[in-house]
Amino acid sequence: MKEIKLLIIHCSATRANRPFSTEALIATGRQRFGQPSYHYYVRQSGEVVQLLPEHVRGAHAKGYNSISIGICYEGGLDAQGHPADTRTEAQKAALLTLLQALKERYPSARIIGHRELPHVAKACPCFDASSAYAALQPRHR
Ligand SMILES: [Zn+2]
Numbered sequence: 001m002k003e004i005k006l007l008i009i010h011c012s013a014t015r016a017n018r019p020f021s022t023e024a025l026i027a028t029g030r031q032r033f034g035q036p037s038y039h040y041y042v043r044q045s046g047e048v049v050q051l052l053p054e055h056v057r058g059a060h061a062k063g064y065n066s067i068s069i070g071i072c073y074e075g076g077l078d079a080q081g082h083p084a085d086t087r088t089e090a091q092k093a094a095l096l097t098l099l100q101a102l103k104e105r106y107p108s109a110r111i112i113g114h115r116e117l118p119h120v121a122k123a124c125p126c127f128d129a130s131s132a133y134a135a136l137q138p139r140h141r
Contacts, residue, residue: 042073042091042095
């Protein structure tokens with residue numbers, strides 16, 4: 001495992017008014033990549049589910065999987081299916097706690113949204129993760 005340089009935030013790209021179970025997320029990853037895509041899944045309830053050990057390579061950001069941890073929150077689309085920041089207060093709190101814990105383990109890692117990577121033509125994770133977590137970003141870069 002290489003050094004973890006990025007903590008990459010994703011959304012499940014599912015409608016926030018329709019629950020998307022952990023089992024369904026794992027099944028989607030297995031179908032597309034032969035394994036769960038993300039390391040962590042943050043449910044609308046604020047529950048955090050670990051899908052992969054951190055030392056196992058994820059399958060969530062082409063070209064960056066070996067140097068990143070993938071974090072997916074449930075939702076990202078509004079009831080009409082349009083990209084939207086649908087994070088609940090419980091999800092925001094859970095994401096913050098999770099990212100704080102990850103920063104302890106990977107202090108030099110930057111937190112970014114999937115769409116901030118080059119050549120990503122998606123809205124994922126439907127909010128500006130870099131600035132939302134500015135206070136947690138590494139100071140010396
Ligand atoms: Zn994504």
